[in-house]
Amino acid sequence: MTDPRIAALDRVLEVTVLLGRDMTTSLTAAGLTVARTTLLWRLRAAGPSTQRALADALGVSARNVTGLVDGLAGAGLVTREPHPTDRRATLVTLTASAEGLLAEMAAGQAGLAEQLFGGLSPERLDGLVSALDEVLERLRALVPGGAAS
Amino acid sequence: MTDPRIAALDRVLEVTVLLGRDMTTSLTAAGLTVARTTLLWRLRAAGPSTQRALADALGVSARNVTGLVDGLAGAGLVTREPHPTDRRATLVTLTASAEGLLAEMAAGQAGLAEQLFGGLSPERLDGLVSALDEVLERLRALVPGGAAS
DNA sequence: TGATACCGTGAAGTAACTTCACGGTGTAGG
DNA sequence: CCTACACCGTGAAGTTACTTCACGGTATCA
Numbered sequence: 001m002t003d004p005r006i007a008a009l010d011r012v013l014e015v016t017v018l019l020g021r022d023m024t025t026s027l028t029a030a031g032l033t034v035a036r037t038t039l040l041w042r043l044r045a046a047g048p049s050t051q052r053a054l055a056d057a058l059g060v061s062a063r064n065v066t067g068l069v070d071g072l073a074g075a076g077l078v079t080r081e082p083h084p085t086d087r088r089a090t091l092v093t094l095t096a097s098a099e100g101l102l103a104e105m106a107a108g109q110a111g112l113a114e115q116l117f118g119g120l121s122p123e124r125l126d127g128l129v130s131a132l133d134e135v136l137e138r139l140r141a142l143v144p145g146g147a148a149s
Numbered sequence: 150m151t152d153p154r155i156a157a158l159d160r161v162l163e164v165t166v167l168l169g170r171d172m173t174t175s176l177t178a179a180g181l182t183v184a185r186t187t188l189l190w191r192l193r194a195a196g197p198s199t200q201r202a203l204a205d206a207l208g209v210s211a212r213n214v215t216g217l218v219d220g221l222a223g224a225g226l227v228t229r230e231p232h233p234t235d236r237r238a239t240l241v242t243l244t245a246s247a248e249g250l251l252a253e254m255a256a257g258q259a260g261l262a263e264q265l266f267g268g269l270s271p272e273r274l275d276g277l278v279s280a281l282d283e284v285l286e287r288l289r290a291l292v293p294g295g296a297a298s
Numbered sequence: 299t300g301a302t303a304c305c306g307t308g309a310a311g312t313a314a315c316t317t318c319a320c321g322g323t324g325t326a327g328g
Numbered sequence: 329c330c331t332a333c334a335c336c337g338t339g340a341a342g343t344t345a346c347t348t349c350a351c352g353g354t355a356t357c358a
Contacts, residue, residue, distance in 0.1 A: 004274050005262040011281035016165045018288045021208075025292075035345060052305060059170075064346055066307055071344090088305040088354045113154040115291065116284050125153050128280040131273050132160035135265050139167045142264065143174075184314060201336060213315055215338055220313090237323045237336040 012135075026108070030101070031075070037105075039068050040077065043094050044102050048081065050089040077101070161284075175257070179250070180224070186254075188217050189226065192243050193251050197230065199238040226250070 027037055042057050043049060051069060055062040069092055072078040077098035083089040094102070117125055176186055191206050192198060200218060204211040218241055221227040226247035232238040243251070266274055 003259070003262065004271070004278060005266040006259055008266045008274060008278050008281070009258065009262040011278055011285060012164060012168065014285055015161060015281060015288065016168060018285070018292050019161065019165060022288070022292050033344070050305080060345085061347060062306065063308095063348080067345080083305095086305080086355070090306075109158065110152070110155060113152065113158040116287050117154040117157045119283060119287070120280060122153070124276060124280055125157060127273060127276045129153060129157050129160055131269060131277040132157070132164060134268060136160060136163055136167070138265050138268070139164065139171070143167050143171050182313065199336075209314085210316060211337065212317085212339095216314075232336095235324070235336080239337075 022112075030105075033071075036068050036072055036077075039065070039072065040094070040098060040102060043078065043092060044099070048091045048093040050083060050086075051092060052089065054092060072098075171261075179254075182220075185217050185221055185226075188214070188221065189243070189247060189251060192227065192241060193248070197240045197242040199232060199235075199240060201238065203241065221247075 024034060027034060032040075038058060039054060042054060046053070046057065049057075051065045052062055054069075055065045058065070069078060069080065073080060077095055078092050079095060081091040081093050083091050117128075120128065173183060176183060181189075187207060188203060191203060195202070195206065198206075200214045201211055203218075204214045207214070218227060218229065222229060226244055228242050228244060230240040230242050232240050266277075269277065
């Protein structure tokens with residue numbers, strides 16, 4: 001009766017909501033927020049970065065990054081270093097404490113992946129991934145900023 | 150090399166981000182916000198509701214619903230009616246204008262579903278939906294509030 | 299040696315949340 | 329009857345995540 005395409009979108013939307021809820025609560029328990037954690041992840045993937053680079057990567061305003069870095073610096077998770085060649089810019093760098101925390105989070109994420117997808121056969125899992133890849137391709141074409149890590 | 154379960158989680162996360170971005174921009178163009186639209190959708194599914202019922206359904210505080218309804222009422226999308234039997238409560242009701250807007254949004258959503266999933270064969274689409282259903286089941290068990298519409 | 303573009307931040311504002319306190323109302327129990 | 333008590337919605341105050349605009353400092357290129 002119902003269009004299977006709409007059914008698929010419904011499922012994706014619900015996964016989105018539930019996953020977002022789970023992440024938010026986990027992070028809150030760890031004393032973090034989604035926005036700040038996103039910045040930390042980006043920093044882990046890209047290494048020390050200027051705030052402008054972070055703003056572009058996260059798709060938010062430069063002013064907002066200033067605030068996020070303020071909070072993270074206050075929590076001792078990042079430091080602001082002078083840029084070696086450009087005195088206008090500051091390099092945001094992860095502290096050792098943040099690296100440890102990110103390692104823990106990565107482990108937790110792997111655990112979650114196991115819990116969510118562990119019951120699926122390799123074939124079904126592969127089908128899921130490839131289908132999502134196709135959907136992602138169309139989605140990236142649809143959304144202006146389709147260049148995230 | 151990389152764990153396919155982690156790959157799957159990565160895909161889901163990216164879909165989440167991109168879809169969220171797309172929805173936010175679409176709604177902004179329509180003069181709405183995500184939170185207010187969620188309330189409208191709920192109202193469309195459940196019919197006139199008390200603010201307390203809406204708060205429970207959306208998983209937010211009652212105070213927050215007051216603010217959302219304020220905004221929607223200001224935009225002429227909902228009205229506050231007295232509850233027929235409980236004088237403490239108010240019934241939030243969709244206006245005709247909101248019903249029209251919601252119908253348009255449903256059409257837009259169907260169009261999006263077609264764009265995203267139209268290229269997949271019925272078999273792959275079915276596999277995607279059933280896989281997501283299993284994931285959803287595990288996710289609902291994990292997240293406290295697993296009772297959304 | 300400028301004009302110009304860019305970096306980060308103060309100021310001000312918005313939306314979505316929260317908790318706490320309080321007045322008005324329904325619902326029992328004695 | 330009427331007194332507790334639980335519940336509905338909202339004012340007040342506060343947080344986080346965002347935005348735009350303006351501005352001072354710095355790089356760059358002609």
